[in-house]
Amino acid sequence: MIIAVATDDGKKTIERHFGDAEYYNIYELVNGKFQLIDQVVNTTEEEEMHADPVKAKGIVELLVEKNVEVGITKVFGPNIKRVKKHFVPVLVSKETIEESLEIVLNSLDIIEEEILKAEKRGHIDLR
Numbered sequence: 372m373i374i375a376v377a378t379d380d381g382k383k384t385i386e387r388h389f390g391d392a393e394y395y396n397i398y399e400l401v402n403g404k405f406q407l408i409d410q411v412v413n414t415t416e417e418e419e420m421h422a423d424p425v426k427a428k429g430i431v432e433l434l435v436e437k438n439v440e441v442g443i444t445k446v447f448g449p450n451i452k453r454v455k456k457h458f459v460p461v462l463v464s465k466e467t468i469e470e471s472l473e474i475v476l477n478s479l480d481i482i483e484e485e486i487l488k489a490e491k492r493g494h495i496d497l498r
Contacts, residue, residue: 372482373397373399373437373438373440373441374397374399374400374405374440374442375395375396375411375437375443375458376396376398376442376444376468377391377395377443377444378392378393378396379392380393381396381410381468382467383466383468384443384444384463384465384466384467384471385444385445385446386446388444388446388447388448388450389430389446389447389451390413390415390426390448391413392444393412393413394412395434396410396468397410397411397437397439398472400476400479409437411434413430414433415429415430416429421448422448422450423450424450427450427453428453430450430454431457431458434457435457440458441459441461441475442454442458442461443461443463443471443472443475444460444461444462445498447460447462447494451494455492455493455494456492459485459486459492459495460494460495461475461494461495462495462496462497463475464497464498475497478495478497481495482495
């Protein structure tokens, strides 16, 4: 499983929408542990309007290129309906990435089930 965590500093999850992160830390689940495999700079342009489909498309392109299956953050905006077609949005309330990944690890069954729904998937709220 490949997971992207929205972050500004590589340590904490952001308090803004997923698409507003400075970076996406990319983790791979290997032998029951998450390993950082990349950090992607969010190079998408600022939104022209709220829930800008161009912004959603840019985020999706950045993360699909990295084979991301799950996106983690504290807040998703209205574009959640667009990104969930490509990866499972997961909402967390934990401050740090480490704590957030632990919550995900404890919820793998429901996350894997949602991944299999493909374009019909929903989001998962672990707050």
